[in-house]
Amino acid sequence: MIDPIYEKLPGALNARSMAYPAVKCKEFYDLVTFLFTPEEAATFVAMPLGLATVEEIAENLSMKDLKKLAGQLETMADKGLIHIRDRSGKKLYEALPFVPGITEYQLMRGIVDERHKKIATLLRDYSKAMINTLMSTNPPPMEFHAPGKKVAVDREIEHKSTIVPFKELKDLIMDTEYISVGTCICRHQAALLGKPSDKPVNNCMVLGESAKFAAERGFTTRLTKEEAIKRIEEAEDAGLIHTFANSPDLYSNLLCNCYKDRCMIIKGVSKSPVPSLAVNARWVVQINEDDCTACEACIPRCQMDALKMVEGKLVRDEKRCIGCGICVWTCPADAMTLEQRPAAKIPLKS
Ligand code: SF4
Numbered sequence: 001m002i003d004p005i006y007e008k009l010p011g012a013l014n015a016r017s018m019a020y021p022a023v024k025c026k027e028f029y030d031l032v033t034f035l036f037t038p039e040e041a042a043t044f045v046a047m048p049l050g051l052a053t054v055e056e057i058a059e060n061l062s063m064k065d066l067k068k069l070a071g072q073l074e075t076m077a078d079k080g081l082i083h084i085r086d087r088s089g090k091k092l093y094e095a096l097p098f099v100p101g102i103t104e105y106q107l108m109r110g111i112v113d114e115r116h117k118k119i120a121t122l123l124r125d126y127s128k129a130m131i132n133t134l135m136s137t138n139p140p141p142m143e144f145h146a147p148g149k150k151v152a153v154d155r156e157i158e159h160k161s162t163i164v165p166f167k168e169l170k171d172l173i174m175d176t177e178y179i180s181v182g183t184c185i186c187r188h189q190a191a192l193l194g195k196p197s198d199k200p201v202n203n204c205m206v207l208g209e210s211a212k213f214a215a216e217r218g219f220t221t222r223l224t225k226e227e228a229i230k231r232i233e234e235a236e237d238a239g240l241i242h243t244f245a246n247s248p249d250l251y252s253n254l255l256c257n258c259y260k261d262r263c264m265i266i267k268g269v270s271k272s273p274v275p276s277l278a279v280n281a282r283w284v285v286q287i288n289e290d291d292c293t294a295c296e297a298c299i300p301r302c303q304m305d306a307l308k309m310v311e312g313k314l315v316r317d318e319k320r321c322i323g324c325g326i327c328v329w330t331c332p333a334d335a336m337t338l339e340q341r342p343a344a345k346i347p348l349k350s
Pocket residue numbers: 284285301302303304305306307316320321322323324325326327328
């Protein structure tokens with residue numbers, strides 16, 4: 001028999017973000033009863049949207065012992081269920097959505113033990129059950145993009161991933177005070193489930209205020225700007241696409257560096273008939289025919305199948321190109337450049 005408080009968690013999680021919706025099913029309860037104690041679930045449900053003081057949360061819980069509640073909130077922050085922000089010396093608390101937030105924090109430490117193997121299994125099983133549940137929703141009021149599928153959910157998805165090529169990312173890093181890095185959650189989850197990746201894994205980055213929280217709580221390690229750029233160059237060499245959650249510290253400025261064999265988002269985008277519309281594609285590649293030697297080195301680097309040879313000439317499919325720039329990095333003849341799409345006029349940072 002499941003404590004009825006867990007029934008209220010989907011509403012509390014989905015009110016924060018629907019990027020990875022919470023839907024009621026056996027696998028959801030298996031996951032949340034593993035992550036939250038009943039007391040933590042009750043506190044989470046009582047937390048107002050956005051930042052709140054311990055007094056405000058205590059009032060919603062009709063709880064008088066502020067010290068006990070503050071201690072519980074500290075434990076929840078260490079478990080990656082909530083954020084704690086410092087505002088002029090006062091602690092403010094914020095409940096997190098599944099994504100971006102709780103899911104990433106469960107695996108970013110890169111720990112290999114029985115608890116984390118269990119979490120990897122629970123997340124895998126819940127993802128499958130969530131997609132199946134949403135697929136059977138009828139009628140579909142809105143669309144949710146799952147790998148290669150469109151699934152209905154009952155409210156708007158506000159989260160859209162943004163593809164950021166190396167040059168733009170370098171500028172963003174130079175302009176960001178706090179950067180930290182953890183283990184790629186997709187590749188770590190796959191490794192915990194027996195499918196390790198041959199790509200570098202320590203390149204899942206957090207930028208901005210959430211980076212400070214994540215490093216202080218041991219989810220990530222702080223990087224200098226130079227170290228961060230070096231990690232991005234390593235990711236570029238490995239053909240990993242830089243994807244930014246584009247939510248300027250609403251919950252976390254999460255920068256993924258991943259590829260379609262391991263990343264649910266990139267896999268879904270690559271299966272779309274128009275990948276450039278499935279993400280926030282800010283750039284598109286251009287080929288300088290005079291410089292191109294038709295060496296074909298760029299073709300296998302493109303995860304969107306946007307490049308091919310036609311009668312001895314390299315051509316690109318503009319609809320399939322998401323402007324990741326991974327091909328540009330590879331070209332030995334410097335025959336490729338990136339050109340702005342209209343989305344690139346929107347600043348990455350507010
Ligand atoms: S063509 Fe180049 S820039 Fe466009 S999606 Fe493929 S690898 Fe990325």
